[in-house]
Amino acid sequence: MQLSAETLGFDPPPPAASVGRYAPFVCHQGIVSIVQGPLWREELRYVGRVGAGIDLAQAQEAARLCCANLLVQLQAACGGDLLRVQSCYRLGGFINASENFTEHTTVMNAASDLLLKVLGEEMRHSRYVVGCSSLPFNLVMELEGWFGIAS
Amino acid sequence: MQLSAETLGFDPPPPAASVGRYAPFVCHQGIVSIVQGPLWREELRYVGRVGAGIDLAQAQEAARLCCANLLVQLQAACGGDLLRVQSCYRLGGFINASENFTEHTTVMNAASDLLLKVLGEEMRHSRYVVGCSSLPFNLVMELEGWFGIAS
Amino acid sequence: MQLSAETLGFDPPPPAASVGRYAPFVCHQGIVSIVQGPLWREELRYVGRVGAGIDLAQAQEAARLCCANLLVQLQAACGGDLLRVQSCYRLGGFINASENFTEHTTVMNAASDLLLKVLGEEMRHSRYVVGCSSLPFNLVMELEGWFGIAS
Numbered sequence A, B, C: 001m002q003l004s005a006e007t008l009g010f011d012p013p014p015p016a017a018s019v020g021r022y023a024p025f026v027c028h029q030g031i032v033s034i035v036q037g038p039l040w041r042e043e044l045r046y047v048g049r050v051g052a053g054i055d056l057a058q059a060q061e062a063a064r065l066c067c068a069n070l071l072v073q074l075q076a077a078c079g080g081d082l083l084r085v086q087s088c089y090r091l092g093g094f095i096n097a098s099e100n101f102t103e104h105t106t107v108m109n110a111a112s113d114l115l116l117k118v119l120g121e122e123m124r125h126s127r128y129v130v131g132c133s134s135l136p137f138n139l140v141m142e143l144e145g146w147f148g149i150a151s
Helices: A056-077 A104-119 B056-077 B104-119 C056-077 C104-119
Strands: A025-028 A031-036 A085-096 A126-132 A141-149 B025-028 B031-036 B085-096 B126-132 B141-149 C025-028 C031-036 C085-096 C126-132 C141-149
Touching: A025 A056, A025 C085, A031 A056, A031 C085, A031 C126, A056 A085, A056 A104, A056 A141, A085 A104, A085 B025, A085 B031, A104 A126, A126 B031, A126 B126, A126 B141, A126 C126, A141 C126, B025 B056, B031 B056, B056 B085, B056 B104, B056 B141, B085 B104, B085 C025, B085 C031, B104 B126, B126 C031, B126 C126, B126 C141, C025 C056, C031 C056, C056 C085, C056 C104, C056 C141, C085 C104, C104 C126
Parallel strands: A085 A126, B085 B126, C085 C126
Antiparallel strands: A025 A031, A031 A141, A085 A141, B025 B031, B031 B141, B085 B141, C025 C031, C031 C141, C085 C141
């Protein structure tokens, strides 16, 4: 199974550039670690603070782009076939949010919903989501995930 | 071995409701991921910011409830028998704290102490704990853990 | 391969004391979890907030000390031989930063660069780095890592 406009609901993003000394994913012994931001290739598409300029709908769009980028990298880790994914251990979300923001769950659900839509309900995952007082380049969000794949 | 008022020091909480699109735990290939908050079933029992309305003792109570909820899920992941737990890789704590708060370790020790009391000293774990400017629903804390269990 | 002034570029730090109820590392089934701060044995060497008293160069020094402490523990997890390290799944950085700070990547690169210098370019890792409104003891940074080692 591959990402497409049909499975994803929109065109798959191009692989996001690394904006630092890191790899987009690491796969070892069937365990995959990925972290992605709301980038479109090299463009920092969602920048700002939720609850202070960025509204809930925009934050959800950022979460969906983070998740789409994560799925792009997961597909690469699987050698192109997402059917090799056996488990999503966890998603973790870091949201650039104002102090009085409390709707982190609504933002994070946008990422989880997209992942479950693409990979199926059996990929339900444990999850945390927290508010951060600052993020790199003032990005709206960072999304991290751990997966188990058939090796 | 099962959670009880004797092992835990208080009555085990009922399994906490998921307040979003996530699973309380995921177990795959003997690795278990869990994230829990200070909920009592569906009730958000500890809400507020440490150092700004929530004091240290309340934060420690929140940490103990997070940890008890985590143990409840770990027990479920083990099919009911906590003796199957072989390793606690890590605990991570996110604390809703004011900017000048510095006693994160005192709060987190309450969680670690409870885990070691129930599972034994050989379950010493690596650990981070950080202050967050906001958390979902203004909860006092989120606690995440990774475990290795006999499969 | 062992840590030395030659491989590290400076004298390896002594193992940092645990400032709480945790272990410096956990190794189980070939997976190693480590979290370290910018301590020199028991001394909290880097304390303060980046962008509010701590400048970028100091934050990078803190990141390098975190990474050196992490490598010291990784070496212990390997029974003294870092050639047993097969994979660095991930590094995660929590930076004590002011709200308007945006150069987290520059700080974190200092940690990643040191790790790659010591362990080699094949240890490129996935990575997140976020700003925190407070950290334990007002430390500048916490660094966490996951590794795969030959068992």
